[in-house]
Amino acid sequence: MAASSNAEQTQLQDMEEEDAGMEERNIESGDEPEEGMGEENSDEEEEDSSEDEKENEAEIQRLEEQLSINAFDYNCHVDLIKLLKQEGELSRLRKARQKMSELFPLTEEIWLDWLKDEIRMTEEEPNREKVYELFEKATKDYICPDIWLEYAQYSIGGMGSPGGLDKVRAIFERAVTAVGLHMTKGQMVWEAYREFENVILSTVQPPPGKIPSTKEQDMLKTQLDRIHTLFRRQLAIPLMDMEATYAEYEEWSEHGVAETVIQQYKKALQQLAKCKPLEESLIVAEPPKLAEYQSYIDFELKEGDPARIQIIFERTLAENCLVPDMWAKYTTYLDRQLKIKDLVLSSHERAVRNCPWTMGLWKSYLLALERHGADHHTISGFIQATDYVEIWQAHLDYLRRRVDFSKESSKELEELRGAFSRSLDYMKQDVEERFGESGDPSCIIMQIWARIEALHCKNIQKARELWDSIMTKGNAKYANMWLEYYNLERSYGDTVHCRKALHRAVQCTSDYPEHVSEVLLTFERVEGSLEDWDVAVQKTETRLNRINEQRAKVAEKEANLARQEEEKTDQRRRTKVDKKAQRKVQKGSRIGEKRKAEQDDYQEEWNDKFEQAPKKHRGNGDQTTEEYMETETGLFGRNARPGYKPPPPGSKRAQQGAAAEQRSDDKQELRNDNSSVFISNLAYTLKDPEAKLRAQFETCGPIKQVRPVFGNKGTFKGYGYVQFESPVSVPEALKLDRREVEGRPMFVSPCVDKNKNPDFKKQKIFISGLPFTCTKEQLEEICKSHGTVKDIRLVTYRSGKPKGLAYVEFADEAQASQAVLKMDGMNIEDNKICVAISNPPRRNMMDKPGSNRPADMMPRQVFGSRGRGRTQLSLLPRSLHRQSGPGSKVENGRAAEQVPATASAVVNAAGEMKPLSNSDFARMLLSK
Structure with missing residues (x-):
């Protein structure tokens, strides 16, 4: 120690001499600062710092006022502590931390900052008990190895006081009891404990050449036994990198490692091999790692070691402190298994x-x-x-x-x-x-x-x-x-x-x-x-x-109201029909004149264009105007409807068509499901939902568009879509599922167009009649015997209460079908559940013009013995009815007339389809 201090003093002297030499060289070379420059810079810095101090003080007062109104604002407490620490207001900072600790458990980071500040502040004060009290409060909020290590190291500084050595050992013993089983961080507490005892060992060893007295020999033997015991205790616990500890013990021990220690060490290695995959899954998982921790807890519960079960619960809650179900599982275990008063109540x-x-x-x-x-x-x-x-x-x-x-x-x-x-x-x-x-x-x-x-x-x-x-x-x-x-x-x-x-x-x-x-x-x-x-x-x-x-009287009143409402409905229907007929008559009288004028204008414009076009574009000189238009536009022939006359380029009609095509392309581009996600369960009162969603998902990748869905009155409907630049961002976005947004869990799911994917998730089943107490884990335990469960979603109200419904997705359709057969009618907690393949109605299938329902698609309604209702009669004339084929149909003992295969085309002599004109339709309607 003395040699190292002398070396440090020599190094400091060399650095001071070098600095002095540099100053002399600067003065000789004339590199002195100009007069006034240093003063101006210092004045500007003082002005900037004073303005920052005023702004920070105003913000501090605002936060304190807000906390006086609502003391349970967690984020406000955190912001106030950061500002006070930045300003160096130690007394106010201490009060702010105390107020927050009275209402909330503090995180490991906040506790360590507070403890280090208090340690620096008490260096000038003789009273160390205040820091000890603060450490005791810190160890009660969460089981944190870093806090226990800091506590033990701080206690070493008071070792010189009466009973100080015993106090240090007591704190170290409490530390290894609390966090010594922590598989990834417990080792550093054990090593600190051994290092402390090794320092004590160096103080009781006699100098070389001196024969120790009996008392000194007893003290030396006792200290050696302490270190042996620490090695044996540590090697009996499965901890990361325990092989290095064993090698250190072999080198330290003069008489080798006892056979009992070797057996305990091998047993701990076997336990470590079982736990290592679980620890590795925690390392690679993203916070909050709830599923990985749950698997770890289930493993330890099967093993049955109460101490190890307790430490894995504590590790889980340190990262998931706001999950009530996890606290409920932990406290229930303590109530039923350990039943230790202090541990249970704390x-x-x-x-x-x-x-x-x-x-x-x-x-x-x-x-x-x-x-x-x-x-x-x-x-x-x-x-x-x-x-x-x-x-x-x-x-x-x-x-x-x-x-x-x-x-x-x-x-x-x-x-x-x-x-x-x-x-x-x-x-x-x-x-x-x-x-x-x-x-x-x-x-x-x-x-x-x-x-x-x-x-x-x-x-x-x-x-x-x-x-x-x-x-x-x-x-x-x-x-x-x-x-x-x-x-x-x-x-x-x-x-x-x-x-x-x-x-x-x-x-x-x-x-x-x-x-x-x-x-x-x-x-x-x-x-x-x-x-x-x-x-x-x-x-x-x-x-x-x-x-x-x-x-x-009430029934009569209701009947009168119903009759009045029906009469009003009939009156509205008749009025609507009359107005429609009147508009049709008026429209028919104008259409003929308008159509003729438009056709004349179009023909004249295209004739001019045909005459002005270069001959190389017209082909031979015998090419007609109609042939030229078909060549240049591609709108005639099979690509255009019968009687279609294309608008001339640059006309208003052509511009509207181009704009409609562009909107269609934009919409199609927006519905790129591979790079989009669907967001739901958001609050209706969410202000600026587009900005909120962009802020939530901007870490997942570049966002192309955010589209929240609004109602007719402009109110937010609680769901929307986010489209990314690349499909790579979608898995990252799905990891944000159930993230809390203004007090509500946000649901994030893949954006899939079920109309284009009719078989989408046929492997999903729908369960109803579940007890309200049924959890996701219990349902997974029931379903996994029928196949591989990929996802489970319990349906809840917006308040978070369960509806008794759930969706379970299996790996394939066969497993889902097997689950329906086995689980339908099952009793769960005296509730008889109903299970069926999830098959919601396809959206917008029957609303699109010209869309036909597939013949093999199972109808959602079941018709009675008399078939369809009277409201589903066909109003199409018999002469226009579709036929199943071109062949004739025998009716009442004679051959009926052969009708066209479609209502808008006829078959000519060559067997080709020919479009029907208005006169053809008129003849067909009047022929019957």
Whole structure:
């Protein structure tokens, strides 16, 4: 160490002398700066820096003001911390980081920056405990090897304090326990631990030639045993590059490697060989690597090592901290398998800190707190009103289980009643104000409270008061609510109140009055006297007669409205037909004059052109004008319709035709499916969707065009198309599927024209009737026994809730057909599913003029025994009907006239097709 410090001092002296010599040479050569130049540059730099400081300070104040309004703006916290670090505002930076850490778990990068700043700031302060506390908070957010390594290295600096050596070893032990199994980064923690112990070893070794005392020998032996133990522990764990560690141990150990260590090392190598493909798949995968991590988790679950399962879950969540399903799987595993209080509760707490909007995580957290006897915490941040009802129910269940109902009154019972009151106030004030709707329209919480009061507290009067309140909240018109109240009275009340409840039900119910009337009559048959029976019969008959009259009036009113609407429709149809006939008559009178004038103009213009054209373009001198036009334009003959007269070049009609061709080419170019993707599930309220989509996909490759789809009123319809310059960009774009865009997952799929690809994805099946709790992984597990599953898509509402529908794509059509046969009618969680080949209707097939439905195409509707409906009669004259062939048809015992093969052409004597003229059509129509 002394030699290295002397060398550094000599090097510094040489550098100083060299700098001094350079200054002298500059002065001798006259390379001195001109007067005033340095001052002007410094003034300009000071002005620029002062302006930047003002702009940064204004931005800092804006961010702080925004956070005072919405403290849960994550990106605002990050921007504020970056600006304060740039400005060097250390005290304000510390406060900003503390505020953010109270609301959110911090990333590894933010924690390391904060820790390094605090370490520099405390170098001048004697108090190191603040940094230790900060390290403890950092290690609780995520399991990060870099943070643990930084913690251990920082603790070495306090080794000289009392108990410092034991503290360093304790931190290193916690580090290898937490991240020592990390296959790619755990090795650096083990090596740092061994390096530290080797330094300690050098301090206890006696100088050469000195005979150590007994105490020194014991200390030396103990230290050597520590290093041996660290080597053995590390070699028993499968870690990357563990062969180098084994070679180092062989070289370090004087007596060789023990046989037991070799066996453990070989066993770890075998485990490493199993895990290596999974680790390599993680290395090459793109973030967030969720599928690769899920495969790794499944592998470790089969292996069954709890420590390794825990570390792979932690690695997954470090990169996918905003995936509630992954947190749910992790916490469920800890609840059912490990059941260690500190580990379970800390994981649940981290889950709700990362995903506070997920009601299921909060419910699991409450159950875990109750299971381990811990206090409950404040809960908020849900996105639906019904979520608050469920979380309140979970909390009330917890409080109810704490009450000893054998006592007439207790502190726990009062807490339960107070919680019920607070929940009702909260649902009425906060939830309704925030969501504009009641989170508990059926008053489930009040029903539970009433039943608890009646069953456990024997307080039926309180239960009746609660039910009166339930009925005043708009539930009196529902029969099921009255019957629920009647069952409560039947179980815990008396006959008088049962009869009273049923009489009120008959008077108030509007959805199923017959049902409550029947219940009342049944009750009186069992419990009532003759007078009670007569009163019940009279009340029910009167009520049902009134209800039937009201229903008849409503039915008559609806029939009148329907009749009026039908008359209006008929009137509009007749008016439309009359106007169309009138326009046709007027148009027919003008067409003859206009057509003749146009033909004369066209003929005159082309005659002039023919005369002016060079003879070499006209061929021989006998070429006619019509032959010249056919040669020059290619529009006559088989390429043109009968009677077509081409417009002269440069005319308005020719320009319109060219523009239409250009638009057609542009549209065809836009529908280049090989270089396009289809984007859906975007928010209707998305501002400037074209710019948003361009920003999302510009990293995939050069974009040729972005086309969001808008409705008739100019509103965005939530989907669109992105066309790239090259098809190479499409796979990169498909990787952005399910990326979140303004709070919604964006769906990205290949752009395929199903009209041009009638067999597109015949290997895809459609499943309906799935339970709402069915996940993508469960469905894949069911389907993969029938073939190779390429893709699964669960259909959800825009809010993200499942519809019970799914599409599953197999590798080929045979596998899909096999899956339909085996899975149709299968029961999944008591739900009977329906499975069929996915075959949506082709778009725009029947809307195009002249398009004919293929004869072999399965119709989507099934016709009855009488064939097509009356609205599908053919209105084409019989003389123009198509025939299946040129042969004659025998009808009523005689040969019918042979009709043309098509409605627009006839066959001449030479057997060639000849176009029909208007006079031909007229003769055919009048011939019958």
